Amino acid sequence: MADGLRLSSARGRGAVFASVVASGMAFLDSTVVNVALPHIGKDLGANVAGLQWTISAYTLALAALVLLGGALGDRYGRRKVFLIGVVWFTAASVLCGFSVNVGMLTAARALQGCGAALLTPGSLALLQASFVDKDRAKAIGAWSGLSGVATAIGPFLGGWLIDTLSWRWIFFINVPLAVLAVVAAVAWVPESRNPSTGRFDLPGAVLAAAGLAGITYALIQRGAGAIPATAVGVVALVVFVLAERRRGDAAMLPPRLFRSRQFSAINLVTFFIYAGLSGITFFLVVELQVASGFSALKAGVALLPMTLLLLVGSSRAGALGARIGPHWPLTGGSVIAGVGILLMLRIGQHTSYWLDVLPAAILFGLGMTLVVAPLTAAILAAAPSEQAGTASGVNNAVARSGGLLSVAALPLAVGISGQQYQQPGVLSHGFHLAVLGCAGLYALGALTSLVLVKREPSARAHPVPPSAAPGVPPAPPVRSERGGGTDA
Structure with a gap:
């Protein structure tokens, strides 16, 4: 694109910075929440199922909605949806930090996964859409390298916060990072969209989420509810496959x-x-x-x-x-x-x-x-x-x-x-x-x-x-x- 960003410019470096900081929040959580599990379990009195839901609620929401999040950015504006994702993810992070029981933490983690589904695809799509052709690969390479460095620092930062303050601070730390990402994105990242994007496969996302949730619930909770949960999950996934075949190339999962x-x-x-x-x-x-x-x-x-x-x-x-x-x-x-x-x-x-x-x-x-x-x-x-x-x-x-x-x-x-x-x-x-x-x-x-x-x-x-x-x-x-x- 003729008016695209260049990596050598202040705006280009600022765009990479915004993308790295925002995606770094998600990478930090993905590596450090596991480390905090024993502390979360002791503080909130959680059993194994509670620890599983702490991880699975986030993963479930993200897995089911990440493709829909990318499509929303294409249609309504990649920067806009990216910013909504950053703010949503951060608000949910604060709720995680203030959780008083494992049920509240699970719900907040699911909300965090929804925010990540808007943020995660946007972090790279912004660079793909904003930079001139000759700088695009360099920008994505810079994103990859800097995100890797940020993730390498994550266990040190997260472990130190858990040991010296509390597990809650691995979520609160997202607030200053989000402020940096939002300010950088507003100042330096141009808006981009693809108006020709077709209809969203919302039924596919709902069916996929229902299928995964049913099977996950059955595996984690076990007990009397396992059989109906398994049935719901299997039926939802079967209907999902049939529905995707009918939608063809417009499907979330094109056959x-x-x-x-x-x-x-x-x-x-x-x-x-x-x-x-x-x-x-x-x-x-x-x-x-x-x-x-x-x-x-x-x-x-x-x-x-x-x-x-x-x-x-x-x-x-x-x-x-x-x-x-x-x-x-x-x-x-x-x-x-x-x-x-x-x-x-x-x-x-x-x-x-x-x-x-x-x-x-x-x-x-x-x-x-x-x-x-x-x-x-x-x-x-x-x-x-x-x-x-x-x-x-x-x-x-x-x-x-x-x-x-x-x-x-x-x-x-x-x-x-x-x-x-x-x-x-x-x-x-x-x-x-x-x-x-x-x-x-x-x-x-x-x-x-x-x-x-x-x-x-x-x-x-x-x-x-x-x-x-x-x-x-x-x-x-x-x-x-x-x-x-x-x-x-």
Whole structure:
């Protein structure tokens, strides 16, 4: 665009700053809330189900609404919807911080997820739509690098706040960050929209949310309500699939994309990989604090080596995937990450960070480094160019859905319920079973890659910025102003 921003200008740098600070809030919460779970449970008297809902309420809202949030930005203005998302997310964060019981916290986390569904796709869509062609990739690269640095700082900041003040401050810290993001966006980010965006798939979003919510409720709450909740969830998902087939390319989940075996296979790999990632991070930080006696800060930085490896190595892994195709990076990376998870069997009530945690974190990080960038690039390469934004959004939703169902199912599968997570011996036994389950999910990812993912590189494959950090699914959907159609 002739009047687009340039990265060398003050406005261009300000736009990147606004996007990084806002997305940094979401990244911070995604990595630090897990660390705070033992403190939240003790302060609010929460059982395992309460801790699960603290994570799952946010993930559920975000997974179901993130594609709709991107479409709203395209239609009504990306900056406007982005700002609404920042303010909404921050208001919900304040409610989280003032929560007096786990029910209030769960509701506030769901509201926070709704705000994130407006904020998350907008953070990159603003850069995609605002910069001139030659600076667009540099701006997105700057976003990726700076967001990664912000996320690496997150465990230090979050752990320090939890240890020295309270878990509530991991939510209150979003207020000054939001002020910075809003001021920068108003001052430097131009408005952009795509008036040709088609009708919103609101029924699809509602059905997807109902399906995921029903199954999640059944897994977490169990008891007498599990059977009707499961029935509601299954019926909603079946109706969702049928409705999406009728809507065709206007659907939130366009069936045409899944006619590609490569696209379907890579999304299946995504589901297994991010289910395993969410499951192990949910259990690990609780195990380290309750059973191993780590502080919140020390537990928070346990997986920092993985973050650093992703920051340093993802561009090289992306280039490798573009050169040889995603088959071997996804297969080998899944195996290496799974072996890293198996090393966590050494973690328990008498754990050394240097001998037990660090080797596992490094191997896990090496595996994830091989997986993340090639997976994201392969998704974009497997979809028609005019549906690249939708393909990225679908992959994002698949990753979050995998994480949601993993966090909901694992405590049930390993036999931890009620207040048992506060008993070091019982927790360690359940954690070791969870380690085996998560390693199994990575083995399924490796097997799927080996059997179903094409061996040759795509002609359109190219390195793309990876997710900023562990726990953060593939980059939010980026829609092009020049697409001319609807992505939602």
